[in-house]
Amino acid sequence: MTKQQNSEKEPGSFRDPSGLLFYRNGFIYRQINYTYKEHYDSLMDSGLYVALVKSELLISHQELDKKHRFSEKAYKVIQPQPISFISYPYEWCFSQLQDAALTTLDIQKKSLEFAMSLKDCSGYNIQFRKGKPVLIDTLSFEKYREGQPWTAYRQFCQHFLAPLALMHYRDVRLNQLLRVHIDGIPLDMTARLLPLRSRLHFGLFSHIHLHAKSQKHFADRTGLPARGKMSHVSILGLIDSLETAVNRLKWNPKDTEWGNYYEDLNYATEALDDKKRLVSEFLDRIQPEFVWDLGSNVGMFSRIASNKGITTISFDIDPACVEKNYLEAVHNSETFILPLLLDLTNPSSGLGWQHHERKSFMERGPADTVLALALLHHLAIANNLPFESIADFLAKISRSLIIEFIPKNDSQVQKLLSTREDIFPDYTQEDFEKVFKQFFTIQEVAKITGSQRTLYLMVSNL
Amino acid sequence: MVVETFLFTLFLFLFVIEERAYGYLDPGTGSYILQLVIGALFGAMFTIKIFWKKIKNFFNHLVLKK
Numbered sequence: 001m002t003k004q005q006n007s008e009k010e011p012g013s014f015r016d017p018s019g020l021l022f023y024r025n026g027f028i029y030r031q032i033n034y035t036y037k038e039h040y041d042s043l044m045d046s047g048l049y050v051a052l053v054k055s056e057l058l059i060s061h062q063e064l065d066k067k068h069r070f071s072e073k074a075y076k077v078i079q080p081q082p083i084s085f086i087s088y089p090y091e092w093c094f095s096q097l098q099d100a101a102l103t104t105l106d107i108q109k110k111s112l113e114f115a116m117s118l119k120d121c122s123g124y125n126i127q128f129r130k131g132k133p134v135l136i137d138t139l140s141f142e143k144y145r146e147g148q149p150w151t152a153y154r155q156f157c158q159h160f161l162a163p164l165a166l167m168h169y170r171d172v173r174l175n176q177l178l179r180v181h182i183d184g185i186p187l188d189m190t191a192r193l194l195p196l197r198s199r200l201h202f203g204l205f206s207h208i209h210l211h212a213k214s215q216k217h218f219a220d221r222t223g224l225p226a227r228g229k230m231s232h233v234s235i236l237g238l239i240d241s242l243e244t245a246v247n248r249l250k251w252n253p254k255d256t257e258w259g260n261y262y263e264d265l266n267y268a269t270e271a272l273d274d275k276k277r278l279v280s281e282f283l284d285r286i287q288p289e290f291v292w293d294l295g296s297n298v299g300m301f302s303r304i305a306s307n308k309g310i311t312t313i314s315f316d317i318d319p320a321c322v323e324k325n326y327l328e329a330v331h332n333s334e335t336f337i338l339p340l341l342l343d344l345t346n347p348s349s350g351l352g353w354q355h356h357e358r359k360s361f362m363e364r365g366p367a368d369t370v371l372a373l374a375l376l377h378h379l380a381i382a383n384n385l386p387f388e389s390i391a392d393f394l395a396k397i398s399r400s401l402i403i404e405f406i407p408k409n410d411s412q413v414q415k416l417l418s419t420r421e422d423i424f425p426d427y428t429q430e431d432f433e434k435v436f437k438q439f440f441t442i443q444e445v446a447k448i449t450g451s452q453r454t455l456y457l458m459v460s461n462l
Numbered sequence: 463m464v465v466e467t468f469l470f471t472l473f474l475f476l477f478v479i480e481e482r483a484y485g486y487l488d489p490g491t492g493s494y495i496l497q498l499v500i501g502a503l504f505g506a507m508f509t510i511k512i513f514w515k516k517i518k519n520f521f522n523h524l525v526l527k528k
Contacts, residue, residue, distance in 0.1 A: 149494050149501065229498075230498055231505060234504060238504045240507075453468070
């Protein structure tokens with residue numbers, strides 16, 4: 001086996017022997033092994049690839065000369081269309097997970113039309129591109145064998161149906177179970193957590209409750225039934241039933257702590273308008289291509305960047321905010337904004353085998369520009385984080401920073417201090433500047449008209 | 463629970479376990495067998511759904527023509 005120089009295998013690409021992903025000179029490539037030749041040729045020759053790419057359900061790729069191969073096993077080397085930011089199902093809101101599930105089923109239906117089938121259904125194979133879910137794994141297909149049940153059925157139920165059902169019936173935050181269970185939420189656990197009334201939902205009764213029971217019963221058996229075939233119409237019926245089950249699940253973001261932030265804030269229109277103008281001016285000055293908005297709420301300031309054609313990841317801790325943000329993006333067919341769930345005090349960590357299968361939040365940076373608007377006081381006062389630690393973190397994840405300083409006499413800071421002792425004598429603008437200057441070079445300072453707040457534009461010294 | 467157990471024991475006797483699956487992803491014996499059983503039901507429901515849609519479309523066309 002020969003490995004070409006400057007090549008690095010994607011650590012998460014090891015499960016499927018059909019091929020692998022690797023990086024070389026900053027570009028991503030996919031090697032397709034000889035073992036997968038029959039299926040890859042069928043994908044390309046049957047017309048399925050063209051149909052899926054045309055429908056924006058699968059990322060396109062370009063076939064390269066075989067000299068680019070990673071190893072001698074290579075049948076083909078392809079260069080897939082790049083994805084600007086890799087996100088994971090535990091960072092998606094309810095509707096994002098639901099849309100990803102429906103996209104997966106659409107792909108399976110289309111595949112069956114071309115006598116092919118999805119051989120895996122991992123939620124991690126779906127990414128958001130230009131605001132829409134798309135399959136990024138070109139090796140997910142296999143030739144459909146008449147009579148064979150759907151290999152990826154279990155995975156679909158664990159990765160999509162189980163978390164959606166738990167979010168619908170119990171608590172929207174239960175999608176975080178996906179952080180613990182990398183191959184989807186176990187169905188026996190899902191069945192135990194779901195309320196009795198979920199058994200009245202025919203789809204969930206079949207695909208979760210009966211499914212869990214069947215898995216438990218056959219857990220110790222080896223091999224599969226020799227007789228018993230699944231007809232083509234049965235497969236279509238199964239997909240249709242899963243689609244109905246997914247569509248019947250809903251989650252309405254009710255008023256949460258942050259859901260009506262701007263309405264509750266009584267923010268002076270003058271101050272809000274001035275802040276928007278300043279953020280826009282700072283962005284024009286630094287011209288970033290990639291922005292992260294931390295604590296974005298429903299994305300009001302993220303949209304200042306994304307409406308300029310800048311790829312913007314709009315992070316918030318509140319599932320209701322992310323849901324509203326995503327639904328607005330879908331409603332307006334926005335293509336440059338991606339709302340995601342993120343708890344900054346416990347951001348996504350490296351997961352899976354050797355912590356490398358799923359990247360941590362920080363590994364996916366740095367961003368050209370980070371927006372930290374009305375965020376500092378939450379980290380410093382609500383979470384007791386010293387300015388040094390906040391500045392160090394922000395300098396590691398950004399090349400430039402637009403940050404708002406909110407003084408102690410601001411009503412929002414007073415609100416945080418109303419229920420606790422003020423143990424923050426260093427929370428002053430002077431200290432803030434002194435500490436941040438150790439990590440950043442301050443380029444602009446502007447008072448926000450009609451408020452006590454100040455907006456800074458800084459460039460990372462790291 | 464009673465309905466589940468009844469349905470479950472019903473199909474337990476229908477299949478003999480002795481083949482292996484293709485592909486790198488283990489479909490899980492329980493998931494595989496469940497599909498064989500409920501697949502027929504879903505297939506029948508799907509056929510009726512498509513047939514019903516065709517009937518509805520036929521009458522919709524008739525109304526539109528008028």
